[in-house]
Protein backbone atom coordinates (compact mmCIF):
# COMPACT_ATOMS: atom_id res chain seq x y z
CA UNK A 1 0.00 0.00 0.00
CA UNK A 2 1.31 3.43 -0.96
CA UNK A 3 1.12 5.44 2.25
CA UNK A 4 1.94 8.66 0.31
CA UNK A 5 -1.07 8.36 -2.01
CA UNK A 6 -3.88 10.90 -1.68
CA UNK A 7 -6.30 7.98 -1.33
CA UNK A 8 -4.47 6.62 1.70
CA UNK A 9 -3.92 10.02 3.30
CA UNK A 10 -7.52 11.21 2.84
CA UNK A 11 -8.89 7.90 4.13
CA UNK A 12 -6.59 8.08 7.16
CA UNK A 13 -7.66 11.69 7.82
CA UNK A 14 -11.33 10.87 7.42
CA UNK A 15 -11.10 7.78 9.67
CA UNK A 16 -9.07 9.50 12.39
CA UNK A 17 -11.45 12.46 12.37
CA UNK A 18 -14.52 10.25 12.75
CA UNK A 19 -12.87 8.06 15.42
CA UNK A 20 -11.68 11.17 17.24
CA UNK A 21 -15.19 12.69 17.21
CA UNK A 22 -16.67 9.37 18.38
CA UNK A 23 -14.18 9.09 21.27
CA UNK A 24 -14.73 12.69 22.27
CA UNK A 25 -18.52 12.37 22.22
CA UNK A 26 -18.29 8.99 24.05
CA UNK A 27 -16.08 10.49 26.76
CA UNK A 28 -18.35 13.54 27.11
CA UNK A 29 -21.39 11.30 27.37
CA UNK A 30 -19.76 8.92 29.87
CA UNK A 31 -18.36 11.55 32.20
CA UNK A 32 -21.46 13.72 31.84
CA UNK A 33 -23.71 10.85 32.86
CA UNK A 34 -21.36 9.85 35.72
CA UNK A 35 -21.38 13.38 37.05
CA UNK A 36 -25.14 13.67 36.74
CA UNK A 37 -25.83 10.32 38.47
CA UNK A 38 -23.40 11.02 41.31
CA UNK A 39 -24.81 14.52 41.80
CA UNK A 40 -28.43 13.39 41.88
CA UNK A 41 -27.65 10.43 44.18
CA UNK A 42 -25.73 12.78 46.47
CA UNK A 43 -28.61 15.31 46.53
CA UNK A 44 -31.13 12.61 47.40
CA UNK A 45 -28.97 11.44 50.33
CA UNK A 46 -28.40 15.00 51.50
CA UNK A 47 -32.13 15.76 51.37
CA UNK A 48 -32.85 12.70 53.44
CA UNK A 49 -30.13 13.54 55.97
CA UNK A 50 -31.57 17.06 56.37
CA UNK A 51 -35.04 15.57 56.79
CA UNK A 52 -33.83 13.25 59.57
CA UNK A 53 -31.95 16.13 61.16
CA UNK A 54 -34.92 18.54 60.98
CA UNK A 55 -37.62 16.17 62.14
CA UNK A 56 -35.92 13.65 64.48
CA UNK A 57 -32.67 15.20 65.74
CA UNK A 58 -33.65 18.87 66.16
CA UNK A 59 -35.55 18.38 69.43
CA UNK A 60 -33.65 15.31 70.61
CA UNK A 61 -32.96 15.04 74.34
CA UNK A 62 -30.48 12.42 75.59
CA UNK A 63 -33.35 10.55 77.27
CA UNK A 64 -35.29 10.24 74.00
CA UNK A 65 -32.52 8.38 72.13
CA UNK A 66 -34.39 5.04 72.07
CA UNK A 67 -37.40 6.79 70.53
CA UNK A 68 -35.17 8.11 67.77
CA UNK A 69 -33.97 4.61 66.93
CA UNK A 70 -37.49 3.21 66.64
CA UNK A 71 -38.70 6.26 64.67
CA UNK A 72 -35.87 5.92 62.12
CA UNK A 73 -36.67 2.22 61.78
CA UNK A 74 -40.39 2.76 61.30
CA UNK A 75 -40.17 5.89 59.13
CA UNK A 76 -37.16 5.08 56.95
CA UNK A 77 -36.70 1.28 57.23
CA UNK A 78 -33.16 1.49 55.88
CA UNK A 79 -32.61 -2.28 55.67
CA UNK A 80 -35.73 -2.73 53.55
CA UNK A 81 -34.93 0.27 51.32
CA UNK A 82 -31.25 -0.68 50.78
CA UNK A 83 -30.10 2.41 52.59
CA UNK A 84 -27.50 3.23 55.18
CA UNK A 85 -28.36 5.53 58.11
CA UNK A 86 -26.13 6.31 61.07
CA UNK A 87 -26.50 8.85 63.89
CA UNK A 88 -23.41 9.56 65.99
CA UNK A 89 -23.50 11.27 69.39
CA UNK A 90 -21.43 14.37 70.09
CA UNK A 91 -18.89 12.24 71.94
CA UNK A 92 -18.33 10.06 68.84
CA UNK A 93 -20.27 7.00 70.05
CA UNK A 94 -22.82 5.56 67.61
CA UNK A 95 -26.41 6.19 68.62
CA UNK A 96 -27.88 4.31 65.70
CA UNK A 97 -26.48 2.46 62.65
CA UNK A 98 -28.52 0.52 60.11
CA UNK A 99 -27.50 -3.06 59.32
CA UNK A 100 -27.04 -5.06 56.15
CA UNK A 101 -29.94 -4.55 53.72
CA UNK A 102 -32.24 -7.38 52.84
CA UNK A 103 -30.88 -7.81 49.31
CA UNK A 104 -27.35 -8.04 50.78
CA UNK A 105 -26.18 -5.47 48.23
CA UNK A 106 -23.66 -4.09 50.72
CA UNK A 107 -22.46 -4.62 54.26
CA UNK A 108 -21.94 -1.44 56.31
CA UNK A 109 -20.33 -3.32 59.23
CA UNK A 110 -16.85 -1.97 59.74
CA UNK A 111 -17.60 1.43 58.24
CA UNK A 112 -15.34 3.69 60.31
CA UNK A 113 -16.82 6.56 62.32
CA UNK A 114 -15.91 9.96 60.90
CA UNK A 115 -12.91 11.30 62.76
CA UNK A 116 -13.29 14.84 61.63
CA UNK A 117 -16.83 16.07 61.59
CA UNK A 118 -17.78 18.50 58.82
CA UNK A 119 -18.58 22.08 59.80
CA UNK A 120 -22.12 21.61 58.46
CA UNK A 121 -22.55 19.21 55.53
CA UNK A 122 -20.34 16.94 53.47
CA UNK A 123 -20.61 14.33 50.76
CA UNK A 124 -18.12 11.45 50.45
CA UNK A 125 -17.61 8.12 48.84
CA UNK A 126 -16.57 5.27 51.15
CA UNK A 127 -15.22 1.90 50.09
CA UNK A 128 -16.66 -0.88 52.25
CA UNK A 129 -14.59 -3.92 53.28
CA UNK A 130 -16.82 -6.07 50.93
CA UNK A 131 -15.59 -4.05 47.97
CA UNK A 132 -18.80 -2.09 47.46
CA UNK A 133 -18.93 1.71 47.55
CA UNK A 134 -21.34 3.92 49.46
CA UNK A 135 -22.11 7.56 48.67
CA UNK A 136 -22.68 9.16 52.06
CA UNK A 137 -24.18 12.56 52.90
CA UNK A 138 -23.27 13.76 56.39
CA UNK A 139 -24.82 16.61 58.41
CA UNK A 140 -23.48 17.87 61.72
CA UNK A 141 -26.89 18.81 63.16
CA UNK A 142 -27.30 20.99 66.27
CA UNK A 143 -30.23 19.90 68.47
CA UNK A 144 -32.09 22.48 70.57
CA UNK A 145 -30.22 21.10 73.59
CA UNK A 146 -27.06 22.47 71.98
CA UNK A 147 -25.66 18.98 71.34
CA UNK A 148 -24.37 18.28 67.83
CA UNK A 149 -25.35 14.94 66.32
CA UNK A 150 -23.78 13.65 63.09
CA UNK A 151 -26.47 12.30 60.78
CA UNK A 152 -25.17 10.16 57.88
CA UNK A 153 -27.35 8.81 55.09
CA UNK A 154 -25.79 6.65 52.35
CA UNK A 155 -26.77 4.63 49.37
CA UNK A 156 -24.73 2.07 47.41
CA UNK A 157 -23.41 3.28 44.05
CA UNK A 158 -23.80 -0.17 42.54
CA UNK A 159 -26.80 0.61 40.30
CA UNK A 160 -25.11 3.77 39.09
CA UNK A 161 -21.94 1.82 38.35
CA UNK A 162 -23.89 -0.88 36.53
CA UNK A 163 -25.45 1.76 34.31
CA UNK A 164 -22.06 3.35 33.60
CA UNK A 165 -20.55 -0.09 32.95
CA UNK A 166 -23.25 -0.78 30.37
CA UNK A 167 -22.54 2.52 28.65
CA UNK A 168 -18.81 1.69 28.62
CA UNK A 169 -19.58 -1.66 27.03
CA UNK A 170 -21.80 -0.09 24.38
CA UNK A 171 -19.11 2.46 23.54
CA UNK A 172 -16.54 -0.31 23.33
CA UNK A 173 -18.74 -2.33 20.95
CA UNK A 174 -19.49 0.83 18.97
CA UNK A 175 -15.83 1.76 18.48
CA UNK A 176 -14.82 -1.04 16.06
CA UNK A 177 -18.04 -0.42 14.11
CA UNK A 178 -17.18 3.26 13.83
CA UNK A 179 -13.60 2.39 12.78
CA UNK A 180 -14.92 0.01 10.14
CA UNK A 181 -17.45 2.51 8.77
CA UNK A 182 -14.91 5.38 8.89
CA UNK A 183 -12.15 3.48 7.07
CA UNK A 184 -14.43 1.63 4.62
CA UNK A 185 -16.69 4.62 3.94
CA UNK A 186 -13.74 6.97 3.65
CA UNK A 187 -11.96 4.66 1.25
CA UNK A 188 -15.04 4.32 -0.97
CA UNK A 189 -15.72 8.07 -0.90
CA UNK A 190 -12.14 8.97 -1.78
CA UNK A 191 -11.96 6.25 -4.44
CA UNK A 192 -15.09 7.68 -6.04
CA UNK A 193 -13.80 11.24 -5.92
CA UNK A 194 -10.43 10.24 -7.36
CA UNK A 195 -11.74 7.97 -10.14
CA UNK A 196 -11.56 10.80 -12.75
CA UNK A 197 -7.94 11.50 -11.71
CA UNK A 198 -7.13 7.85 -12.45
CA UNK A 199 -8.74 8.17 -15.91
CA UNK A 200 -6.94 11.44 -16.64
CA UNK A 201 -3.59 9.96 -15.55
CA UNK A 202 -4.06 6.83 -17.67
CA UNK A 203 -4.95 8.91 -20.74
CA UNK A 204 -2.08 11.36 -20.13
CA UNK A 205 0.35 8.43 -20.05
CA UNK A 206 -0.88 7.35 -23.49
CA UNK A 207 -0.44 10.75 -25.16
CA UNK A 208 2.89 11.12 -26.96
CA UNK A 209 4.12 13.46 -29.72
CA UNK A 210 2.55 11.03 -32.25
CA UNK A 211 -1.02 11.33 -30.96
CA UNK A 212 -1.06 14.91 -29.67
CA UNK A 213 -4.47 15.40 -31.31
CA UNK A 214 -6.04 13.24 -28.59
CA UNK A 215 -7.38 14.91 -25.45
CA UNK A 216 -7.79 14.04 -21.77
CA UNK A 217 -11.28 13.09 -20.54
CA UNK A 218 -13.07 16.07 -18.97
CA UNK A 219 -15.33 15.13 -16.00
CA UNK A 220 -18.43 17.36 -16.23
CA UNK A 221 -18.44 17.95 -12.48
CA UNK A 222 -17.95 21.74 -12.50
CA UNK A 223 -15.16 21.30 -9.93
CA UNK A 224 -11.36 21.63 -9.72
CA UNK A 225 -10.87 18.39 -11.67
CA UNK A 226 -12.90 19.69 -14.60
CA UNK A 227 -10.79 22.88 -14.58
CA UNK A 228 -7.57 20.90 -14.32
CA UNK A 229 -8.34 18.64 -17.27
CA UNK A 230 -9.57 21.61 -19.34
CA UNK A 231 -6.32 23.49 -18.65
CA UNK A 232 -4.25 20.40 -19.43
CA UNK A 233 -6.16 19.99 -22.69
CA UNK A 234 -5.46 23.62 -23.58
CA UNK A 235 -1.81 23.00 -22.81
CA UNK A 236 -1.80 19.94 -25.09
CA UNK A 237 -3.44 22.06 -27.83
CA UNK A 238 -0.71 24.68 -27.50
CA UNK A 239 1.96 21.97 -27.61
CA UNK A 240 0.32 20.44 -30.68
CA UNK A 241 0.25 23.82 -32.38
CA UNK A 242 3.90 24.44 -31.47
CA UNK A 243 4.93 21.04 -32.78
CA UNK A 244 2.95 21.58 -36.00
CA UNK A 245 4.58 24.99 -36.45
CA UNK A 246 8.06 23.63 -36.00
CA UNK A 247 7.30 20.72 -38.37
CA UNK A 248 6.00 23.20 -40.94
CA UNK A 249 9.05 25.39 -40.35
CA UNK A 250 11.46 22.49 -40.96
CA UNK A 251 9.52 21.41 -44.07
CA UNK A 252 9.47 24.98 -45.46
CA UNK A 253 13.16 25.47 -44.65
CA UNK A 254 14.20 22.27 -46.42
CA UNK A 255 12.03 23.19 -49.39
CA UNK A 256 13.61 26.64 -49.61
CA UNK A 257 17.12 25.23 -49.41
CA UNK A 258 16.40 22.51 -51.98
CA UNK A 259 15.63 24.88 -54.86
CA UNK A 260 18.95 26.79 -54.94
CA UNK A 261 20.80 23.53 -54.27
CA UNK A 262 19.15 21.91 -57.32
CA UNK A 263 20.10 24.89 -59.45
CA UNK A 264 23.67 24.76 -58.16
CA UNK A 265 23.90 21.06 -58.84
CA UNK A 266 22.63 21.20 -62.41
CA UNK A 267 24.83 24.20 -63.26
CA UNK A 268 27.86 22.40 -61.80
CA UNK A 269 26.99 19.25 -63.76
CA UNK A 270 26.87 21.35 -66.94
CA UNK A 271 30.29 22.77 -66.12
CA UNK A 272 31.75 19.30 -65.63
CA UNK A 273 30.60 18.02 -69.02
CA UNK A 274 31.59 21.19 -70.88
CA UNK A 275 35.06 21.11 -72.32
CA UNK A 276 37.47 23.99 -71.95
CA UNK A 277 36.71 27.60 -70.98
CA UNK A 278 33.71 28.62 -73.06
CA UNK A 279 32.22 32.09 -73.51
CA UNK A 280 29.19 31.24 -71.26
CA UNK A 281 31.48 30.25 -68.37
CA UNK A 282 31.62 33.65 -66.53
CA UNK A 283 27.84 34.05 -66.85
CA UNK A 284 27.34 30.55 -65.53
CA UNK A 285 29.68 31.16 -62.58
CA UNK A 286 27.88 34.45 -61.87
CA UNK A 287 24.53 32.66 -61.62
CA UNK A 288 26.13 30.02 -59.37
CA UNK A 289 27.39 32.77 -57.12
CA UNK A 290 23.92 34.31 -56.96
CA UNK A 291 22.44 31.01 -55.82
CA UNK A 292 25.17 30.61 -53.21
CA UNK A 293 24.39 34.12 -51.95
CA UNK A 294 20.70 33.27 -51.79
CA UNK A 295 21.48 30.12 -49.84
CA UNK A 296 23.76 32.01 -47.47
CA UNK A 297 21.04 34.63 -46.89
CA UNK A 298 18.39 32.00 -46.11
CA UNK A 299 20.73 30.16 -43.75
CA UNK A 300 21.68 33.41 -42.04
CA UNK A 301 18.01 34.37 -41.56
CA UNK A 302 17.11 30.90 -40.29
CA UNK A 303 19.97 31.17 -37.83
CA UNK A 304 18.76 34.61 -36.70
CA UNK A 305 15.23 33.27 -36.19
CA UNK A 306 16.39 30.24 -34.21
CA UNK A 307 18.48 32.48 -31.97
CA UNK A 308 15.48 34.75 -31.40
CA UNK A 309 13.34 31.67 -30.63
CA UNK A 310 15.91 30.69 -28.03
CA UNK A 311 15.38 34.10 -26.39
CA UNK A 312 18.80 35.59 -27.05
CA UNK A 313 17.54 39.11 -27.77
CA UNK A 314 18.33 40.29 -24.24
CA UNK A 315 22.07 39.71 -24.70
CA UNK A 316 23.06 43.28 -25.75
CA UNK A 317 20.45 45.38 -23.96
CA UNK A 318 21.36 49.10 -24.12
CA UNK A 319 19.69 52.52 -24.15
CA UNK A 320 20.02 54.37 -27.46
CA UNK A 321 18.47 56.98 -29.78
CA UNK A 322 16.08 55.26 -32.20
CA UNK A 323 15.69 58.46 -34.27
CA UNK A 324 19.43 58.55 -34.96
CA UNK A 325 19.53 54.80 -35.74
CA UNK A 326 16.65 55.20 -38.23
CA UNK A 327 18.28 58.22 -39.94
CA UNK A 328 21.69 56.51 -40.42
CA UNK A 329 20.07 53.29 -41.64
CA UNK A 330 17.95 55.23 -44.15
CA UNK A 331 21.14 56.94 -45.39
CA UNK A 332 22.87 53.60 -45.88
CA UNK A 333 19.86 52.08 -47.70
CA UNK A 334 19.57 55.14 -49.94
CA UNK A 335 22.41 53.84 -52.14
CA UNK A 336 20.43 50.69 -52.92
CA UNK A 337 17.29 52.76 -53.55
CA UNK A 338 19.07 55.21 -55.86
CA UNK A 339 20.02 52.31 -58.15
CA UNK A 340 16.29 51.65 -58.53
CA UNK A 341 15.44 55.33 -58.92
CA UNK A 342 13.54 55.42 -55.64
CA UNK A 343 13.77 58.30 -53.18
CA UNK A 344 14.08 57.33 -49.51
CA UNK A 345 13.19 60.18 -47.15
CA UNK A 346 13.46 60.20 -43.40
CA UNK A 347 11.74 62.41 -40.84
CA UNK A 348 12.42 62.00 -37.16
CA UNK A 349 12.53 63.93 -33.90
CA UNK A 350 15.89 64.78 -32.39
CA UNK A 351 15.93 62.15 -29.68
CA UNK A 352 13.71 59.13 -29.15
CA UNK A 353 15.34 57.05 -26.43
CA UNK A 354 14.53 53.35 -26.33
CA UNK A 355 16.08 50.32 -24.68
CA UNK A 356 16.98 47.09 -26.45
CA UNK A 357 19.39 45.24 -28.65
CA UNK A 358 20.59 47.97 -31.03
CA UNK A 359 21.83 45.59 -33.74
CA UNK A 360 18.58 43.67 -33.79
CA UNK A 361 16.41 46.81 -33.88
CA UNK A 362 18.56 48.06 -36.77
CA UNK A 363 17.72 44.75 -38.48
CA UNK A 364 14.02 45.65 -38.13
CA UNK A 365 14.56 49.00 -39.91
CA UNK A 366 16.75 47.35 -42.59
CA UNK A 367 14.21 44.58 -43.31
CA UNK A 368 11.29 47.03 -43.54
CA UNK A 369 13.21 49.47 -45.77
CA UNK A 370 14.56 46.58 -47.86
CA UNK A 371 11.01 45.30 -48.50
CA UNK A 372 9.72 48.82 -49.23
CA UNK A 373 12.47 49.37 -51.82
CA UNK A 374 12.07 45.83 -53.23
CA UNK A 375 8.31 46.06 -53.73
CA UNK A 376 8.21 49.65 -55.03
CA UNK A 377 8.57 50.16 -58.75
CA UNK A 378 11.05 52.63 -60.29
CA UNK A 379 10.32 56.26 -59.51
CA UNK A 380 8.36 55.47 -56.35
CA UNK A 381 8.92 56.84 -52.86
CA UNK A 382 9.78 55.31 -49.51
CA UNK A 383 9.28 57.35 -46.37
CA UNK A 384 10.65 56.55 -42.91
CA UNK A 385 9.52 58.37 -39.77
CA UNK A 386 10.11 58.08 -36.02
CA UNK A 387 8.09 59.91 -33.38
CA UNK A 388 6.97 59.42 -29.82
CA UNK A 389 3.35 59.00 -28.82
CA UNK A 390 1.77 57.98 -25.49
CA UNK A 391 4.93 56.48 -23.98
CA UNK A 392 5.83 54.71 -27.20
CA UNK A 393 8.29 55.22 -30.03
CA UNK A 394 6.44 54.90 -33.32
CA UNK A 395 8.54 53.89 -36.32
CA UNK A 396 6.76 53.89 -39.69
CA UNK A 397 7.95 52.78 -43.12
CA UNK A 398 5.56 53.87 -45.89
CA UNK A 399 6.01 53.16 -49.59
CA UNK A 400 4.16 53.88 -52.81
CA UNK A 401 4.72 50.33 -54.04
CA UNK A 402 2.63 47.45 -55.28
CA UNK A 403 0.80 46.92 -51.97
CA UNK A 404 -0.40 43.68 -50.42
CA UNK A 405 -3.76 42.04 -51.24
CA UNK A 406 -6.17 42.07 -48.23
CA UNK A 407 -6.34 38.24 -48.01
CA UNK A 408 -2.53 38.07 -47.65
CA UNK A 409 -2.26 40.80 -44.99
CA UNK A 410 -2.84 38.51 -41.95
CA UNK A 411 -0.09 36.15 -43.15
CA UNK A 412 2.78 38.46 -44.12
CA UNK A 413 4.53 37.96 -40.75
CA UNK A 414 4.43 34.15 -40.99
CA UNK A 415 7.64 32.29 -41.71
CA UNK A 416 8.20 31.52 -45.42
CA UNK A 417 5.06 33.38 -46.47
CA UNK A 418 5.30 35.26 -49.75
CA UNK A 419 2.43 36.95 -51.56
CA UNK A 420 3.82 36.18 -54.98
CA UNK A 421 6.20 33.27 -54.62
CA UNK A 422 7.87 33.59 -58.02
CA UNK A 423 8.41 37.35 -57.93
CA UNK A 424 9.57 37.40 -54.34
CA UNK A 425 12.13 34.66 -55.03
CA UNK A 426 13.35 36.65 -58.03
CA UNK A 427 13.99 39.52 -55.66
CA UNK A 428 15.94 37.21 -53.39
CA UNK A 429 13.24 36.86 -50.70
CA UNK A 430 12.44 33.63 -48.90
CA UNK A 431 9.58 34.98 -46.79
CA UNK A 432 11.65 35.30 -43.62
CA UNK A 433 12.31 39.07 -43.41
CA UNK A 434 9.01 40.03 -41.76
CA UNK A 435 9.05 36.91 -39.53
CA UNK A 436 12.39 38.16 -38.17
CA UNK A 437 10.91 41.66 -37.69
CA UNK A 438 8.02 40.16 -35.71
CA UNK A 439 10.29 37.99 -33.52
CA UNK A 440 12.61 40.94 -32.72
CA UNK A 441 9.61 43.14 -31.89
CA UNK A 442 8.14 40.44 -29.62
CA UNK A 443 11.47 40.15 -27.78
CA UNK A 444 11.36 43.93 -27.17
CA UNK A 445 7.73 44.04 -26.05
CA UNK A 446 6.92 45.92 -29.28
CA UNK A 447 4.04 45.53 -31.70
CA UNK A 448 4.23 45.56 -35.45
CA UNK A 449 1.30 46.12 -37.80
CA UNK A 450 0.69 46.70 -41.46
CA UNK A 451 -1.78 48.67 -43.57
CA UNK A 452 -1.78 48.28 -47.30
CA UNK A 453 -3.74 49.03 -50.48
CA UNK A 454 -3.07 47.07 -53.63
CA UNK A 455 -1.18 49.16 -56.24
CA UNK A 456 -1.09 52.17 -53.89
CA UNK A 457 1.45 51.24 -51.24
CA UNK A 458 2.03 49.81 -47.78
CA UNK A 459 2.68 51.17 -44.31
CA UNK A 460 4.49 49.13 -41.65
CA UNK A 461 4.29 50.49 -38.10
CA UNK A 462 6.40 49.42 -35.11
CA UNK A 463 5.27 50.50 -31.61
CA UNK A 464 8.14 50.21 -29.11
CA UNK A 465 8.02 51.28 -25.42
CA UNK A 466 10.16 54.38 -24.72
CA UNK A 467 13.16 53.91 -22.43
CA UNK A 468 12.09 53.61 -18.80
CA UNK A 469 8.49 52.67 -19.71
CA UNK A 470 7.86 48.98 -19.14
CA UNK A 471 6.00 47.27 -22.03
Ligand code: ADP
Pocket residue numbers: 371372375399401402403404412417418419420424425428429430431432433434435458
Ligand atom coordinates in the same frame (compact mmCIF):
# COMPACT_ATOMS: atom_id res chain seq x y z
P1 ADP B 1 10.63 38.35 -48.50
O1 ADP B 1 12.00 38.06 -48.05
O2 ADP B 1 10.09 37.37 -49.46
O3 ADP B 1 10.44 39.76 -48.89
P2 ADP B 1 9.22 39.05 -46.12
O4 ADP B 1 8.93 38.24 -44.94
O5 ADP B 1 10.08 40.22 -45.95
O6 ADP B 1 9.75 38.08 -47.22
O7 ADP B 1 7.84 39.52 -46.71
C1 ADP B 1 6.79 38.59 -46.89
C2 ADP B 1 5.95 38.97 -48.08
O8 ADP B 1 5.22 40.15 -47.83
C3 ADP B 1 6.78 39.28 -49.29
O9 ADP B 1 7.00 38.14 -50.04
C4 ADP B 1 5.93 40.30 -50.04
O10 ADP B 1 5.05 39.61 -50.88
C5 ADP B 1 5.12 40.97 -48.96
N1 ADP B 1 5.65 42.31 -48.62
C6 ADP B 1 6.46 42.61 -47.61
N2 ADP B 1 6.74 43.93 -47.56
C7 ADP B 1 6.06 44.50 -48.60
C8 ADP B 1 5.92 45.82 -49.12
N3 ADP B 1 6.52 46.86 -48.53
N4 ADP B 1 5.12 46.00 -50.21
C9 ADP B 1 4.49 44.95 -50.76
N5 ADP B 1 4.58 43.66 -50.33
C10 ADP B 1 5.36 43.44 -49.27
